[in-house]
Amino acid sequence: MSSNPDFSDFFYAAPDGLQLHARIYGEADSGNWPVVCLPGLTRNARDFHQLALYLSTRVKHTRKVIVFDYRGRGESARDPDAANYNVGVEAGDALAGLAALGIEEAAFIGTSRGGLIIHVLGMIRPAILKAIVFNDIGPVLEAAGLAHIQSYLERTPTPKTFAQAVDAQRRVHGADFPALTDSDWERMVSALYHLTDGGLMPDFDPRLADAVANLDLTQPLPSLWPQFDALAAIPLLAIRGANSKLFSVETLREMQKRHPAMEAITVEGQGHAPFLETGDLPDNIATFLDRAEQLS
Structure with a gap:
């Protein structure tokens, strides 16, 4: 395990032997539930950096935070068999990492694909x-x-400069994210890309896009x-972006009917x-976790 001032890099073997990576924030056992963060489809542990710092150092009830890079993303190795880029395998990878860390229970935060993995873990x-x-x-x-995800993955830009990358992301996503500041966009690009000799490249195996491209959305x-x-x-706790095209208001309402104790936040x-990491979300998440643990 290597160290960084804010976190430690943890490398471990997946069940099939592939080397995988996670970031560990807050090394000491605080006595509170640890938090496991699971990113979106093509994203990586860097997406959770600010939230992980907040939960591990800046609140009264600090927590150890584990943030996974799925196979083929971030610091984890790319899989020679792209068929293994699926939520079932990735759920098993997360369990293997938690077993290696000796963690038997935790609170989980899942963005997009991470939430699908949590559904699998529940089974x-x-x-x-x-x-x-x-x-x-x-x-x-x-x-x-x-369809929106298919569209932007098909045209994933390979900008030469950081400024070009920020501009490209704003062109694709700006209409859905008018609330973001310049620093928010810059932080997004820093998490999404890594520097190569040819410029900035998205930090994921490009074969991930194939799985999305092959979805038949007419069915x-x-x-x-x-x-x-x-x-x-x-x-x-369910968080929904007010402009989300993937997670509908109707689905959120049905979730509340089926899980009456569920809390919900809509982010304008x-x-x-x-x-x-924006607005009141870090505090809202920390408060939810504290309340859930107190009631357990």
């Missing part, structure tokens, strides 16, 4: 889930949102309502998926 290892935060994800994925998409219903006894001026 295969429900006891590990002490509380859940879903960031712009639910049991139903809207075809319009997936009804399967839902995860049975998996969601299995989470009924677990404290749950943001789409899929809200930046969890």
